[in-house]
């Protein structure tokens with residue numbers, strides 16, 4: 538008999554959709570894949586070279602659990618120059634991806650009965666990580682009309698004496714939207730008023746568009762910095778999803794607890810990937826701008842095209858690499874007497890009838906939408922949108 542914990546958990550739906558699309562592709566089906574949650578760029582050569590150098594030099598043994606000093610120093614320098622945040626080595630932990638850092642935070646902070654605020658739509662792993670630690674996810678609905686930013690009154694209405702933390706994600710996966718500094722300042726006041734923590738997932742910070750500038754909530758003042766654990770990583774900014782390097786910065790006692798937990802579970806992240814990460818953070822940064830400019834062009838192309846399809850409406854994202862169109866007016870229509878009544882029905886219909894893979898909004902707690910990743914070429918995006926248009930026009 539499995540543990541109660543294991544019975545509460547579902548596999549990551551985004552990874553599941555990706556696996557299904559890849560399986561169809563392997564069977565020879567010409568799939569346009571909008572399901573992917575990783576950049577379609579290759580890891581830059583200078584980073585790969587650093588890893589190969591590490592192997593050749595024999596840097597292939599255990600390292601300190603929370604990361605090697607040169608990597609911690611590179612992260613400290615990055616947080617200082619990009620985010621105006623000042624941390625020391627004992628306030629930094631390097632983990633096997635940002636997801637692992639988030640998991641360590643959940644282990645270090647949450648008890649059974651604790652409530653954790655999660656603005657919805659949310660990234661798929663937040664609720665399950667909270668559940669895995671016997672705490673309770675409390676969803677705070679956000680609205681398209683507010684560009685999916687959690688509103689203060691709504692947030693406050695969900696706070697109880699059991700509330701332990703808020704998980705904030707900007708730029709957001711799945712909405713592609715961002716919190717401006719003013720909104721963050723107001724949220725920071727709320728956090729301090731109720732003396733809770735904020736877990737700030739900033740993994741997409743380098744991917745912002747239209748002049749939007751990312752601000753870390755921790756940088757607003759020292760008081761909020763004391764209540765914030767900043768989470769970031771190299772997966773998205775440097776196209777390094779497979780290398781598994783992420784990190785967290787926060788109050789010393791929390792980072793120490795996370796490091797103890799990591800010491801009893803995974804130990805250090807891969808020594809070779811850590812060397813590569815030092816090169817990523819301290820070497821030339823022009824790769825990011827090249828990738829960002831490419832995403833920017835695809836973003837406007839995809840969103841403009843989606844908005845010409847009857848029954849689809851999409852906000853223009855300001856960050857990450859996702860479009861999150863509203864498809865709710867299509868629900869109730871049918872194809873061959875099968876009624877499409879939810880985002881998952883729609884995603885399945887588009888996969889089977891149009892050979893287009895994407896993720897249903899229900900996976901992110903919002904059934905009115907679907908998520909399309911534009912981490913794929915303009916040609917594929919054009920082909921995919923044409924297929925979606927044709928398939929949706931066939932609905933009656």
Ligand SMILES: *Cc1c(COP(=O)(O)O)cnc(C)c1O
Pocket residue numbers: 574633634635636637660706709710738740769770771772773778781782783
């Ligand atoms: C991709 C992603 C992560 C996890 O990234 P890692 O590969 O584990 O570093 C964390 N948060 C969000 C919102 C993501 O989209």
